[in-house]
Amino acid sequence: MKRTKDVVELKEIARRMRVDILTMIHAAGSGHPGGSLSAIDMLVALYCGAMDHGPDRKKTDRRDKFVLSKGHGAPALYAVLAECGYFGREHLKTLRQYESILSGHPYAPSTPGVEITTGSLGQGLSQANGLALANRLDGRDTFVYAMMGDGETQEGQIWEAAMSAAHFKLGNLIAFLDNNELQIDGFVSDVMGIEPIGKKWEAFGWHVQQIDGHDFGQIFAAIDNAKKVTDKPSLIWARTVKGKGVSFMERLAKWHGTAPSTDELNKALAELGEKA
Amino acid sequence: MAEMLALRDYYGKTVAELGKTNKDIVVLDADLSGSTRTSTFAKAFPERFFNMGVAEQDMIGTAAGLAAGGKIPFASTFAIFASGRAWEQVRQAVGYPHQNVKIIATHGGITVGPDGPSHQAGEDIALMRAIPGMTVIMPADAHETAAAVRWAAAYVGPVYIRLTRDKFPVVFNDSKTFTPGKGDQLKKGADVTFIACGLMTSIALEAAALLEKEGISAGVVNMASIKPIDRDLVLQAAAESGALVAAEEHSIIGGLGSAVAELVAENNPVPVIRVGIQDDYISSGAPEELLEACGFTATGLADAARRAVQLKKQAASR
Ligand SMILES: Cc1ncc(C[n+]2csc(CCOP(=O)(O)OP(=O)(O)O)c2C)c(N)n1
Ligand SMILES: [Mg+2]
Numbered sequence: 001m002k003r004t005k006d007v008v009e010l011k012e013i014a015r016r017m018r019v020d021i022l023t024m025i026h027a028a029g030s031g032h033p034g035g036s037l038s039a040i041d042m043l044v045a046l047y048c049g050a051m052d053h054g055p056d057r058k059k060t061d062r063r064d065k066f067v068l069s070k071g072h073g074a075p076a077l078y079a080v081l082a083e084c085g086y087f088g089r090e091h092l093k094t095l096r097q098y099e100s101i102l103s104g105h106p107y108a109p110s111t112p113g114v115e116i117t118t119g120s121l122g123q124g125l126s127q128a129n130g131l132a133l134a135n136r137l138d139g140r141d142t143f144v145y146a147m148m149g150d151g152e153t154q155e156g157q158i159w160e161a162a163m164s165a166a167h168f169k170l171g172n173l174i175a176f177l178d179n180n181e182l183q184i185d186g187f188v189s190d191v192m193g194i195e196p197i198g199k200k201w202e203a204f205g206w207h208v209q210q211i212d213g214h215d216f217g218q219i220f221a222a223i224d225n226a227k228k229v230t231d232k233p234s235l236i237w238a239r240t241v242k243g244k245g246v247s248f249m250e251r252l253a254k255w256h257g258t259a260p261s262t263d264e265l266n267k268a269l270a271e272l273g274e275k276a
Numbered sequence: 277m278a279e280m281l282a283l284r285d286y287y288g289k290t291v292a293e294l295g296k297t298n299k300d301i302v303v304l305d306a307d308l309s310g311s312t313r314t315s316t317f318a319k320a321f322p323e324r325f326f327n328m329g330v331a332e333q334d335m336i337g338t339a340a341g342l343a344a345g346g347k348i349p350f351a352s353t354f355a356i357f358a359s360g361r362a363w364e365q366v367r368q369a370v371g372y373p374h375q376n377v378k379i380i381a382t383h384g385g386i387t388v389g390p391d392g393p394s395h396q397a398g399e400d401i402a403l404m405r406a407i408p409g410m411t412v413i414m415p416a417d418a419h420e421t422a423a424a425v426r427w428a429a430a431y432v433g434p435v436y437i438r439l440t441r442d443k444f445p446v447v448f449n450d451s452k453t454f455t456p457g458k459g460d461q462l463k464k465g466a467d468v469t470f471i472a473c474g475l476m477t478s479i480a481l482e483a484a485a486l487l488e489k490e491g492i493s494a495g496v497v498n499m500a501s502i503k504p505i506d507r508d509l510v511l512q513a514a515a516e517s518g519a520l521v522a523a524e525e526h527s528i529i530g531g532l533g534s535a536v537a538e539l540v541a542e543n544n545p546v547p548v549i550r551v552g553i554q555d556d557y558i559s560s561g562a563p564e565e566l567l568e569a570c571g572f573t574a575t576g577l578a579d580a581a582r583r584a585v586q587l588k589k590q591a592a593s594r
Binding site for chain 1 (some may be wrong): 302323324326328329331333334336337338339340341342343344345346347349364365368369372373374
């Protein structure tokens with residue numbers, strides 16, 4: 001795969017995206033920083049590297065598509081969509097406001113670049129399968145990417161979709177699992193364990209790779225490998241840190257769905273090398 | 277005796293027919309393709325048919341994804357599973373983004389018969405009607421089914437068409453068309469009007485004939501388009517006959533009867549009697565037995581009409 005940006009550039013983009021995520025959630029007064037920060041490096045790798053896409057394309061044009069099944073990670077998605085020019089950055093501060101184009105969770109009809117409406121967990125993978133089947137029917141050689149939370153995989157529909165993606169041999173589907181080990185009520189392993197993750201997905205007929213979800217080299221290598229697997233869907237099992245990049249948010253369930261106060265925002269921005 | 281035809285047969289035939297010219301039509305089923313008659317399409321276009329297994333939630337989600345990818349998916353299973361098991365998927369993935377998914381549910385109502393309450397659906401219309409942007413249709417016969425399916429394929433947006441298992445008497449002919457928000461005035465009535473859908477339309481016609489003999493002039497409106505309902509026609513019937521009977525093979529809660537009562541209450545309050553399943557689970561049994569037990573017969577509907585006329589008289593003498 002030809003990539004136009006090197007890792008240094010991508011890291012800088014991801015740093016700025018973290019600033020955007022925190023700033024927009026602070027402005028909104030609510031939202032989900034933890035899972036946005038664990039996902040953002042993968043979203044930057046996809047939108048600023050791996051995916052063939054762009055705001056200039058019409059609805060019917062060929063392009064890779066992404067489904068944020070863990071829809072509460074919307075701030076991360078909105079940050080990269082603005083970065084890629086799908087809408088102006090001024091919209092970011094309208095997150096969650098009445099009649100904003102940026103709904104609390106991704107809503108395709110109102111937000112340029114959002115392919116699939118999510119927010120109710122467990123539903124994105126089925127829809128990604130549908131997009132992948134449509135690509136196959138129309139002979140498009142593009143890819144469909146999806147991202148699930150680890151807690152989200154407690155939903156039964158995820159496993160229905162895991163089964164059907166393998167049954168239909170969706171080699172054009174690449175799903176990320178954001179394995180940050182936390183959900184709202186605490187550790188995934190305490191609330192409702194999902195291990196053994198790799199064995200489960202393999203048993204369901206998927207090609208599975210485990211990576212560090214914050215390492216751009218590993219993310220791109222996994223995507224390249226996944227693309228070569230044409231007879232099975234691929235799971236990129238990403239080990240991540242919830243709240244990654246902000247010391248006081250890392251690995252704490254509390255930061256799943258809490259907006260930072262102004263002081264906390266300033267502290268976080270300082271850590272990210274941004275002047276408040 | 278009118279000709280008897282199964283609605284689901286005409287669904288199967290029609291969607292397969294449409295599939296010949298419209299290559300974007302795809303069909304999904306959840307291990308009931310023989311019963312829902314999507315097997316007709318599956319045989320003709322195996323590459324555009326997806327059997328999702330016994331996984332209704334995944335079926336609706338996949339259909340939504342196919343629609344987002346430019347396809348026109350028809351997703352079928354029994355009404356209770358399509359509307360009940362997958363309700364939230366229909367709400368989130370189809371209704372909310374106004375996705376172009378057609379849910380064609382068979383085995384609605386009680387005429388499923390011997391399978392019993394687990395397989396009957398008395399709540400599906402209520403569930404689907406509550407979803408903003410959803411068009412909800414219950415055809416009166418096989419010809420109206422074909423018309424509704426043809427309309428759904430051409431319309432861009434979510435549609436729920438509720439069909440049944442058994443054969444129904446034919447009311448229309450093959451020139452029947454379907455228009456959302458339009459009912460059919462099959463007979464005018466000065467004393468009372470039936471607003472009916474599905475099997476109840478043909479039964480209402482029989483009931484109207486019985487009432488005629490007693491000197492009660494009963495009208496019959498077929499209202500396949502439960503949502504959007506034909507406001508003008510319902511309110512016109514309310515004004516002209518001053519009493520209504522809404523009849524459906526569905527619970528009295530949330531279906532056509534509720535839609536009629538809501539409309540009339542807010543615009544021109546006249547007595548409305550709802551004939552439907554009386555907030556209950558109906559036992560196993562032969563369809564005819566169950567219809568009898570629920571009062572879904574010409575005499576049952578005629579009784580309801582007499583009650584409506586009585587209520588109107590009481591109100592006038594107050
Ligand atoms: C169907 C559904 N149930 C409950 C919720 C509320 N909810 C939002 S996020 C969340 C926990 C998700 O955990 P995980 O998938 O691990 O997300 P992450 O850690 O990546 O933020 C829950 C229960 C929801 N959005 N959808
Ligand atoms: Mg998690």
